[in-house]
Every structure is written in C-alpha cells, then in structure tokens.
Amino acid sequence: MTIQNLLQTLTAQLETVYDANEARTITEWVLQHELKCSRFELLQQRLSEASAKLQDQVDGFLPRLLAQEPVQYVLGEASFYGREFLVSPAVLIPRSETEELVQMVIQEYKRHAEVKLLDIGTGSGCIPITLSLELPHAIVWGLDVSTEALTIARQNGLELAARVQWLHQDILQEVPAIAPASLDAVVSNPPYVLEEEKGLMRDNVLSFEPHLALFVPDHDPLLFYRRIADLALNQLKPQGKLFFEINERYAQETAAMLREWGYKMIEIKKDLRGKDRFVTASFV
Numbered sequence: 001m002t003i004q005n006l007l008q009t010l011t012a013q014l015e016t017v018y019d020a021n022e023a024r025t026i027t028e029w030v031l032q033h034e035l036k037c038s039r040f041e042l043l044q045q046r047l048s049e050a051s052a053k054l055q056d057q058v059d060g061f062l063p064r065l066l067a068q069e070p071v072q073y074v075l076g077e078a079s080f081y082g083r084e085f086l087v088s089p090a091v092l093i094p095r096s097e098t099e100e101l102v103q104m105v106i107q108e109y110k111r112h113a114e115v116k117l118l119d120i121g122t123g124s125g126c127i128p129i130t131l132s133l134e135l136p137h138a139i140v141w142g143l144d145v146s147t148e149a150l151t152i153a154r155q156n157g158l159e160l161a162a163r164v165q166w167l168h169q170d171i172l173q174e175v176p177a178i179a180p181a182s183l184d185a186v187v188s189n190p191p192y193v194l195e196e197e198k199g200l201m202r203d204n205v206l207s208f209e210p211h212l213a214l215f216v217p218d219h220d221p222l223l224f225y226r227r228i229a230d231l232a233l234n235q236l237k238p239q240g241k242l243f244f245e246i247n248e249r250y251a252q253e254t255a256a257m258l259r260e261w262g263y264k265m266i267e268i269k270k271d272l273r274g275k276d277r278f279v280t281a282s283f284v
Contacts, residue, residue: 001055004046007031010058017068026071030061033075068203080126081134085156090148091124092213097271098189101245101278102127104269105187106134108241113137118178118235120171120188120228123213125153127187129162143167143176146212171227178235186232189245190224191216221250222257229261229281236283244279251276 001009007027014023032042034057064074072078072093078085080094081102087093109115115138119128122142132140142164144150150166157164167177196218216223225244232242242263246254251268258266263281271277 001050002046003031003035003042003048003050003054006050006055006058007046010062013062014065017066026065029071030058030065030075033077034058078124080124081130083130083133083160085124085126085129086152086159087124088148088152090146090210091152092210094124094126097277098127098245100271101187101189101243102130102134104278104280105131105185105243109135109138109184112184115139115184116182117141117185117187118143118176118183120176120186121190121213121224122153122166123149125156125162125164125166127189128164129153129157129160131187132162132164133160139165141165141167141176141178143169143171145170146210149210149213171224171231175231176235180234181237183232183235183240184237185241185243186228186235187243188224188228190228192221192224192245192247192250194218194221194247221247222254225254226257229258229263233261233283238284240283242279242281242283245277246279248275248277251279254279255281 010027010030011023014026018026028039028042032039034054035042061074065071070093072087073089076086076088078087078093081099085094105117115135117131117138118141120143122128122144125142128140128142131138142153144153147168150168154166169176191213193215195215229242244254255266255268258279258281264284265282267280268276269278269280
C-alpha cells in the first residue's frame with residue numbers, strides 16, 4: 001500500500017461521519033503527524049510505500065476518529081502560533097481567534113523593555129507560553145483552577161523552553177498570588193458559552209472538550225469577566241490593560257460593565273471573520 005492509497009482509504013472511512021473536505025483535512029493531519037512532515041512533503045512522498053508501522057498507527061486512531069473525537073486529542077497535540085502544544089481532554093483545543101488575541105498583546109508590548117503579564121484560565125498554556133517566547137523580556141504568569149490543565153501547561157512550558165510561572169487558583173474565590181499594582185496586562189479567554197448554546201455546538205466539541213473551560217450559567221454570562229475586571233483593579237499598574245476574548249453576543253454588555261468598573265479606552269475589536277470577539281480596556 002502506498003501513502004496515497006492510505007490517504008484515500010482513511011479519507012473514505014472518515015467520510016462516513018465528516019464531509020469530504022474535513023475528512024481529507026483530518027487524514028492529512030494524521031499522516032503529517034505520523035510522518036513528521038509538512039503537507040507539501042506528504043504530497044511529495046505520496047507514491048512511497050506506507051510502512052506496516054504507519055498502517056498500524058492509523059488503524060489504531062480510526063475508532064476514535066470515527067467517534068468524532070477531535071483529531072488534536074487523538075494525536076495529542078495542536079498547533080498554535082506556529083508551535084505544537086500538547087493537548088488532552090483536560091484542556092480546550094487552541095483556536096485561531098485566540099492567536100489573534102495573543103497577537104494584540106505582542107503588538108502592544110513588543111517594544112517595552114520589561115513587561116509583566118498574567119493569563120487567567122490558561123488551559124494548555126498556549127497564551128502565556130507564546131507571550132513568553134515572543135516577548136523574551138516579559139515576566140509571565142499562567143493561572144488555572146484545574147490541576148489537570150496545569151499539568152499539561154507545565155509540560156508544554158518545559159517542551160517549549162518557556163519561562164512561565166504557574167498558579168493553581170480559583171479566581172472566583174481567590175486573589176491571584178501576585179503583588180498588587182504590579183501587572184502591565186491581564187489577558188483572558190475565560191468560559192463564555194452559555195448553557196443554552198449547547199444545542200448550537202458541534203458534537204465533537206460538546207462531547208469531548210472540557211465543560212469547565214467552556215460554559216457559564218445562562219443567568220450570568222459575564223461571570224468571569226466581571227470577576228477578572230474587579231481583580232485587575234488591584235493587580236494592574238496605572239495604565240495597565242485588560243485583553244479579553246469574548247462571546248460575540250455580549251460585546252456591548254462587556255464594554256458597559258468595564259465602564260462601570262472605571263476602565264477607560266474601551267474598545268470592541270472584530271476577529272478575522274468579522275465577529276465582535278475581543279474587548280480591550282485600560283486602567284487609569
């Protein structure tokens with residue numbers, strides 16, 4: 001069997017649960033991962049023989065893929081900002097929108113001689129690790145309530161040689177263990193999906209990704225934003241900033257809440273798909 005045959009066979013099997021384009025994309029990801037090559041290199045060697053080991057590995061993945069488990073969990077890694085991060089069902093799979101959030105922070109602080117940054121709800125650690133690597137002068141913390149998530153985050157920090165300090169805390173009950181008025185920015189992509197929105201979500205997200213990192217009660221959609229905004233008043237330096245990824249339905253409400261807390265220069269920003277996805281604000 002050639003690699004091309006294997007690609008065609010796996011794609012056909014996945015087309016029983018995915019559309020043709022998605023099935024092909026998943027197949028290519030699997031083969032790229034196992035062969036440790038780029039998509040271009042995969043296509044270049046498509047006429048080469050597929051080893052028995054490769055076929056066995058693909059066969060081993062198949063039941064999980066047919067159950068629509070996200071391919072990132074099956075492979076144990078996901079791409080974010082040009083790097084590979086370990087992932088498990090204890091953490092959300094990093095999204096492209098969050099790369100945009102990280103880019104905003106990098107652009108804001110890339111010329112600063114020193115900067116202190118806190119990521120709240122760190123999950124896989126993709127935000128603070130990327131900030132640490134892209135802003136080598138930065139002092140960065142990553143905070144999460146989940147011990148399982150922090151285990152993954154720490155592994156990623158070690159694998160990628162990032163200098164991040166990890167905090168295991170529940171921000172709904174505790175204040176981050178960082179000196180008051182010491183931070184230049186607080187960054188967060190907290191849970192923001194309403195319970196009532198579950199019916200709109202794809203099964204492979206709803207069934208496999210951690211609900212702790214996804215959902216907020218229908219009656220309190222700004223639960224985490226309000227708490228983080230409150231905490232940040234104590235943690236931020238004068239002119240420090242908040243960077244939020246948000247539920248597009250609540251952009252105006254998030255901005256209004258921040259005004260009530262006394263934040264200035266509040267901006268709602270769209271993602272590359274044109275949706276209200278981010279809010280930034282300054283503490284003056």
